[in-house]
Amino acid sequence: MGKARKKNRTHKKVEEGENPNAPKTPKTFVMRSGEVGHSVMGLVNDIRRLMEPNTATKLRERKNNRLRDFVAVAGPLGVTHFVILSRTEHGTNMRISRVPRGPTLSFQVKTYSLAKDIIAMQKSPKSPGLEFQVAPLLVLNNFGDSNEMKLMSTIFQNMFPPINIQTMQLADARRVVLLNYNSETKHIDFRHYNVAVKPVGISKSIKRVITTGVPDLQGFEDISDYVLRGAFASESDVEDGPESTVTLGQDFVGRNNRRQDQRAIKLVELGPRMELKLVKIQAGMCDGEVLYHDFVKRTPEELKAQKAERQKKSQEKAARRKTQEQNVVKKKAEKAAEKEAHRLATGGAPRKPEDDDEEEEVDTKGKRKRAAQDEGEEEEEEEEEEVPEYNDSDDYSDMGDMAHQFSDDDEEEFSGEDDDQMEGFSDDE
Numbered sequence: 001m002g003k004a005r006k007k008n009r010t011h012k013k014v015e016e017g018e019n020p021n022a023p024k025t026p027k028t029f030v031m032r033s034g035e036v037g038h039s040v041m042g043l044v045n046d047i048r049r050l051m052e053p054n055t056a057t058k059l060r061e062r063k064n065n066r067l068r069d070f071v072a073v074a075g076p077l078g079v080t081h082f083v084i085l086s087r088t089e090h091g092t093n094m095r096i097s098r099v100p101r102g103p104t105l106s107f108q109v110k111t112y113s114l115a116k117d118i119i120a121m122q123k124s125p126k127s128p129g130l131e132f133q134v135a136p137l138l139v140l141n142n143f144g145d146s147n148e149m150k151l152m153s154t155i156f157q158n159m160f161p162p163i164n165i166q167t168m169q170l171a172d173a174r175r176v177v178l179l180n181y182n183s184e185t186k187h188i189d190f191r192h193y194n195v196a197v198k199p200v201g202i203s204k205s206i207k208r209v210i211t212t213g214v215p216d217l218q219g220f221e222d223i224s225d226y227v228l229r230g231a232f233a234s235e236s237d238v239e240d241g242p243e244s245t246v247t248l249g250q251d252f253v254g255r256n257n258r259r260q261d262q263r264a265i266k267l268v269e270l271g272p273r274m275e276l277k278l279v280k281i282q283a284g285m286c287d288g289e290v291l292y293h294d295f296v297k298r299t300p301e302e303l304k305a306q307k308a309e310r311q312k313k314s315q316e317k318a319a320r321r322k323t324q325e326q327n328v329v330k331k332k333a334e335k336a337a338e339k340e341a342h343r344l345a346t347g348g349a350p351r352k353p354e355d356d357d358e359e360e361e362v363d364t365k366g367k368r369k370r371a372a373q374d375e376g377e378e379e380e381e382e383e384e385e386e387v388p389e390y391n392d393s394d395d396y397s398d399m400g401d402m403a404h405q406f407s408d409d410d411e412e413e414f415s416g417e418d419d420d421q422m423e424g425f426s427d428d429e
Contacts (some may be wrong), residue, residue: 012353015213020120023216024078024080024160025054025078025161026054026080026081026158026159026160027054027055027057027077027078027079027080027081027343028051028054028055028079028080028081028082028083028159029055029059029070029074029079029081029082029083030044030047030048030051030055030056030059030083030085031044031059031061031082031083031084031085032044032061032084032085032086033084033085034086034087035036035087036085036086036087036089036092037416040079040085040087040092042114042116043085043092043109043114043272043274044085046114046115046168046271047083047085047272048373049115049132050177050192050270050272051083051135051159052132052133052135053132053133053134053135054135054161060296067285067286070082071099071100071285074099074100076101078181079099080098080099080158081096081097081098081099081155081158081159082095082096082099082371083095083096084096084097084286085109091109091110092108092112093106093107093108093109093279094106094108094109094276095107095286096155096159097285097286098155098158098285099285100282100285101128101285101286102282102283102284102286102288103151103155103281103282103283103284103291104281104282104284104285104286104287104288105151105152105155105271105278105281106278106279106280106281106282107188107276107277107278107279108276108277108279109274109275109276109337110275110276110277111274111275112272112274112275113271113272113273113274114271114272115270115271115272116271117271118269118271118272118273119270119271122268122269125178126194126196126268126283128194128270130174130253131174131175131194131270132175134161134172134174134175135160135161136174136175136176136177136192137160137175137176137177138157138159138160138176138177138179139174139176139177139179140154140156140157140179140180140181141178141179141180141181142180142181142182142183143179143181146184147292148278148281148291148292149181151281151291152278152281156179160177160188169250170248170249170250170251170252171250171251171253173195174194174195174253175193175194175195175270176192176193176195176267177191177192177193178190178191178192178193179189179191185295186277186278187276187277188275188276188277188278189274189275190272190273190274190275190276191268191269191273192270192271192272192273193267193269193270194267194268194269194270195222195265195266195267196265196266196267196268196396197199197248197252197254197255197257197264197265197266198261198264198266199262199263199265200245200262202262245262245263245265246262246263246264246265247260247261247262247263248260248261248263260320272374275393276295278292278294279293279294280292280294289310405419
């Protein structure tokens with residue numbers, strides 16, 4: 001029955017024009033960890049706004065929430081990435097993790113500006129319209145060829161939906177997220193812009209007539225005075241540079257932005273604005289082996305010793321698991337023996353092997369009956385949403401090339417002004 005319903009849903013998607021084999025749209029949970037304060041909470045809300053529509057804008061975290069709680073609901077909700085912001089005595093930190101098995105990138109937020117601060121600095125701020133109904137485009141600049149740079153760029157790319165040049169509509173290019181890496185300072189400049197177009201080769205007065213259609217003639221005796229005022233405008237108002245002028249391949253949003261028209265591209269910053277520094281990369285979900293650390297370096301002898309220590313811990317863990325399984329079997333046998341002794345003490349007949357087989361059969365029938373009832377309840381539902389599966393097709397092959405230089409003990413040994421320890425929930429809590 002389950003396979004038949006899944007097949008019918010697939011046929012329905014094909015009839016509606018949706019490709020069932022298309023890659024899943026990435027979704028991101030943006031959350032805080034611990035007490036962060038009013039300003040960092042505003043940054044969390046701004047990043048949620050930036051990631052729309054593929055995020056939970058009204059996500060609320062509670063004090064008793066743990067990381068495993070969010071991981072448990074990430075699968076059914078189709079969440080692929082976590083962005084976790086926390087605050088310590090050394091500053092603000094941000095972690096970006098791939099759900100459910102990592103890797104995790106840890107950043108220090110050197111400086112940041114909220115969206116409201118960016119808008120307050122603009123002379124003529126624009127109210128946002130329908131830009132946030134479409135995911136932004138991602139532009140990566142100056143990311144090098146090192147292993148950590150490749151992994152970092154891959155994580156950022158997989159946070160946003162892929163672009164198909166053949167089927168993409170020009171009207172969907174409404175916003176841009178720009179990440180620029182500065183090789184000298186090792187900082188990443190994070191910017192968020194709105195994409196707008198405007199006519200070229202005409203004065204500001206004519207642009208206002210073309211774009212709005214309602215010119216303000218107050219203070220002018222004639223429309224010619226309003227138009228001729230462009231002769232006294234600045235050079236930047238009269239004409240835009242050729243480097244920013246393009247020919248529209250499709251109709252774009254806005255008034256009179258038709259195909260084959262010459263328009264100048266204008267980027268209006270929306271915020272937030274951040275300056276990030278990569279601190280470390282962990283192989284797991286906010287834990288696990290440290291693949292890269294910006295401050296701590298290890299010698300070959302230390303690496304060899306750490307590898308032996310990890311193998312020893314893995315063997316001890318496997319031995320404990322085996323011992324626990326043996327204890328469970330032993331306790332079950334003791335419980336069955338006590339039950340049989342009680343039966344004999346109360347005058348009951350000794351238990352035969354046929355009785356065990358009969359009890360197993362009855363239990364199996366009961367399970368089948370309950371399963372049939374559950375299946376009948378599912379069939380009564382008219383539409384059943386398909387639980388999205390995790391897509392492990394992301395290319396993280398570069399992680400294998402990284403030297404396994406660190407262990408989980410690095411956080412304890414690392415201290416000082418550049419301490420990157422993250423407070424808040426972790427997978428161990």
